[in-house]
Amino acid sequence: MTVLDSVLQILVSGITLGGMYAVSAIGLALLWGVMGMLNMAHGSLIAIGAYASVFAVGYLGGTWYLGLPAAMIVGCLAGVLLYFATARWMVGSGQFEMNIIIATVGVAIVVKSLLIIGFTGYPQRQPFALEGGIYLGNVLVPYQTMLIVCVAIILMMALSWLLKATRMGRAIRATAQSQKAAALMGIPAERIYLQVMVIAGVLAAISGVLISSTANTSPSLGEVTMLKVFIICVVAGLGNIPGTILISFALAVLEAAIQYALSAKWAFPLLLGIAVMILIWRPYGLFGAARIRKV
Amino acid sequence: MSARQNIALALGLLVVLAAIPLLTSSRYVLGQFILFFIWFGVVTQWNLVFGVAGIFSLAQMMIFAVGGYASAMLAFHLQWAMWLTVIVGGCAAVVTSTVIGFATLRLRGAYVALLTLAIAAAMQALIIADTDCLSFETGTCITLTGGASGLSRFGDFGFRELLGYRSAVLGEYYLGLLLITVGSAFAFLIINSPLGHAFRALRDNSACAAARGIDRIKYQVMVFSLAGFFSGLLGGFYAGHFNAIGPSILDFSTLLFLLTSMIVGGVGRFWGPLAGCAAMMLFDELLMGLEEWRAVGLGVFTVVAVILFPQGIVGFLESGELRRIGSQLTGLSAQIHHFVKKAPGQ
Amino acid sequence: MRDDVLKLDGLSAGYGKVLVLRDISFRVSEGSVVGIIGPNGHGKTTLLNTICGFVSASSGTIELDGGHLTGLAPHQVAARGVVHIPQGDLIFPDLSIYENLLMGAYLEPDGAVQARRLASVFAMFPKLEERQAQMASTLSGGERRMLGIGRGLMRESRIMLIDEPSLGLAPIVVEQIYDTLKELKSQGRTIVLVEENPSRVVDFADEIFLIDNGEIVWSGQASEMEENENILETYLGG
Numbered sequence: 001m002t003v004l005d006s007v008l009q010i011l012v013s014g015i016t017l018g019g020m021y022a023v024s025a026i027g028l029a030l031l032w033g034v035m036g037m038l039n040m041a042h043g044s045l046i047a048i049g050a051y052a053s054v055f056a057v058g059y060l061g062g063t064w065y066l067g068l069p070a071a072m073i074v075g076c077l078a079g080v081l082l083y084f085a086t087a088r089w090m091v092g093s094g095q096f097e098m099n100i101i102i103a104t105v106g107v108a109i110v111v112k113s114l115l116i117i118g119f120t121g122y123p124q125r126q127p128f129a130l131e132g133g134i135y136l137g138n139v140l141v142p143y144q145t146m147l148i149v150c151v152a153i154i155l156m157m158a159l160s161w162l163l164k165a166t167r168m169g170r171a172i173r174a175t176a177q178s179q180k181a182a183a184l185m186g187i188p189a190e191r192i193y194l195q196v197m198v199i200a201g202v203l204a205a206i207s208g209v210l211i212s213s214t215a216n217t218s219p220s221l222g223e224v225t226m227l228k229v230f231i232i233c234v235v236a237g238l239g240n241i242p243g244t245i246l247i248s249f250a251l252a253v254l255e256a257a258i259q260y261a262l263s264a265k266w267a268f269p270l271l272l273g274i275a276v277m278i279l280i281w282r283p284y285g286l287f288g289a290a291r292i293r294k295v
Numbered sequence: 296m297s298a299r300q301n302i303a304l305a306l307g308l309l310v311v312l313a314a315i316p317l318l319t320s321s322r323y324v325l326g327q328f329i330l331f332f333i334w335f336g337v338v339t340q341w342n343l344v345f346g347v348a349g350i351f352s353l354a355q356m357m358i359f360a361v362g363g364y365a366s367a368m369l370a371f372h373l374q375w376a377m378w379l380t381v382i383v384g385g386c387a388a389v390v391t392s393t394v395i396g397f398a399t400l401r402l403r404g405a406y407v408a409l410l411t412l413a414i415a416a417a418m419q420a421l422i423i424a425d426t427d428c429l430s431f432e433t434g435t436c437i438t439l440t441g442g443a444s445g446l447s448r449f450g451d452f453g454f455r456e457l458l459g460y461r462s463a464v465l466g467e468y469y470l471g472l473l474l475i476t477v478g479s480a481f482a483f484l485i486i487n488s489p490l491g492h493a494f495r496a497l498r499d500n501s502a503c504a505a506a507r508g509i510d511r512i513k514y515q516v517m518v519f520s521l522a523g524f525f526s527g528l529l530g531g532f533y534a535g536h537f538n539a540i541g542p543s544i545l546d547f548s549t550l551l552f553l554l555t556s557m558i559v560g561g562v563g564r565f566w567g568p569l570a571g572c573a574a575m576m577l578f579d580e581l582l583m584g585l586e587e588w589r590a591v592g593l594g595v596f597t598v599v600a601v602i603l604f605p606q607g608i609v610g611f612l613e614s615g616e617l618r619r620i621g622s623q624l625t626g627l628s629a630q631i632h633h634f635v636k637k638a639p640g641q
Numbered sequence: 642m643r644d645d646v647l648k649l650d651g652l653s654a655g656y657g658k659v660l661v662l663r664d665i666s667f668r669v670s671e672g673s674v675v676g677i678i679g680p681n682g683h684g685k686t687t688l689l690n691t692i693c694g695f696v697s698a699s700s701g702t703i704e705l706d707g708g709h710l711t712g713l714a715p716h717q718v719a720a721r722g723v724v725h726i727p728q729g730d731l732i733f734p735d736l737s738i739y740e741n742l743l744m745g746a747y748l749e750p751d752g753a754v755q756a757r758r759l760a761s762v763f764a765m766f767p768k769l770e771e772r773q774a775q776m777a778s779t780l781s782g783g784e785r786r787m788l789g790i791g792r793g794l795m796r797e798s799r800i801m802l803i804d805e806p807s808l809g810l811a812p813i814v815v816e817q818i819y820d821t822l823k824e825l826k827s828q829g830r831t832i833v834l835v836e837e838n839p840s841r842v843v844d845f846a847d848e849i850f851l852i853d854n855g856e857i858v859w860s861g862q863a864s865e866m867e868e869n870e871n872i873l874e875t876y877l878g879g
Binding site for chain 1: 719736745747750
């Protein structure tokens, strides 16, 4: 293998990882940006999506690609349920920031246990996957990689269109910038929160399908991913969506490089070390602005 | 409640807890109480960092694990006495805690939470991935941290030799009680000291506190270090009590159980950790027969508790809501009294 | 006798246990301009926030065209036809000027109506049209205020509540803003205007209420105000 091959190999795995992380991280960033909500049940949404696809194809006998729409529908429902189980009761209260963490943690425990009860704890194969690939020089580029990157790009474009060009998207952005002004325009905050939860649920569920297609589907699938996604969001600056996408790819390529050069064991600790350094240098992340605290 | 009432209540509770072994000799019950002491002690220290100082640190179990692992490793590899290694464990926890305190110094809120959570996860990942053999003893590979299966049979506090097999648990029971008493006394002093007021000022309005000359950096690192010491001691006690330690103490679920205990009890309040840990452990005990549905029940309990008592159980008890009901009751009783007194005369 | 658009009856409100407003009652009739003046920190902004539903009333009622506003959420109050142009503008800094104006028409889904309103706002503030693609955060103080007013004109309203439109602006810009407000008045709009500085309100409003310490301490026609200079002196320090 030449140096070029190594670089190519790292880029291929890095971009695959980056696509999956970005889809997942956007949902988390959106929830933080619009409602100041740190969603600890994000990992649950990821796992739910992966299992929705497994269930639709493996148990109900659909074609492999039906896993994705199944995950989207279930992710949407999960977002609605999550809203009514947690945020609905605490938005606007003084302890929201802290209590929503605990409430979503509770949901995460419930979801994980239910998944174990329903699907056993044993890993299952994700049917949303393509076999084979093409060779670029000496490097194999699996079709699955292309599939993941395509899905990620389509989703990001769709989200960007939704936020930029629709009435709902404008209202979401307006609410994120000033809740009071949005209310004065007649925008019901609850409806916006619900919409954002649904978007986050759908995105996380799809990312669950993608992530489990490169590994396996297990009830703890979401937890590992969630931590990496947390790091991405924090390094980018919580709530900044373009920054989050950029950092997703940057950290994923870095992770792939560390895995390639050292071993998989060191990838996460090293990534974390880099994240800590960045945060010490810039406490609000690379693209985050300090929120001015009220005096 | 005044400080005097708090102390009286605490002493009363202490007497009750000290008398429990007189009421039962069940090893299971006493074992559960020891576990309660450990979790309650950990949450008390966490509450100082999280609730009183207002630093959203999720590294508490990691600091606990550092104490536990340091004690266990010294006892295992160097055959040090457990009593000594626990102290060293406490000091190791102080160092870790202080480093984390500095690393998160300039961060606020959710950033601290996410970062500390990730640091704890990284520590667990590294322990599980630790497969490099230090030595081969009787044909098995001995690793530094014990890897995924952890370390065990490295010694305990020697109560078995001292008190005999049947009463050994009593020694650990009272050692645990001593630890939480000292830890709670420390927490009480912090909460009611000028330092505690400074923390509250910092938490409620850091800009204002800074203007009054309260040095955030100094206090934040100080509370991290001191709380770290007691957490590390408890980690060592945990390792000595179970004569084992493994990476599972860094599991997300353990952290969440304790975090929930803290929030459900009432963040930043002296009685919060006690109320929260007691409620969570009792509820967990009640669900014992449900097997795999136990975790579901615990999760639902968590969500419902946070929605119903956003200020925690203690916050709810202290809030005007209860006082209002109380004053209505006294008002009612006064009316009845008035009515009863008047009635015979008419 | 013209119909009352807004009617406040015995309204008290505050934050927590602290009452900021006590027993406020007044009426605003169709097409009239009511000025509310008084020293800073004495409840003028709280009054508008209570009408809009941001602060809940502890007693008393608020009625719009005979229907209750009391207890409604802010977005519901907005949907009834109350346009509030708040203190400090509260524009959306990271939306473009065009998008800010569109948000003003959130409750008006009809594209044709939106376009007509947009045209009239642009006619009133040509500067906004020039810069419509820019982010609102790039605007100067006076332009932000114009955007705030323009955004408020993007939908049908029964009453406009305008909070301190001259705050922090250079005199020449204040002049422009008041020219705009006079134009709105001449269109027959019903307006409640809050100002700390009484001199402009006296020229502009039909009726004036003086709020001090959360209570209405004086009310009357704007023309009577000048005859009662001692009131101004007592409450506003001349």
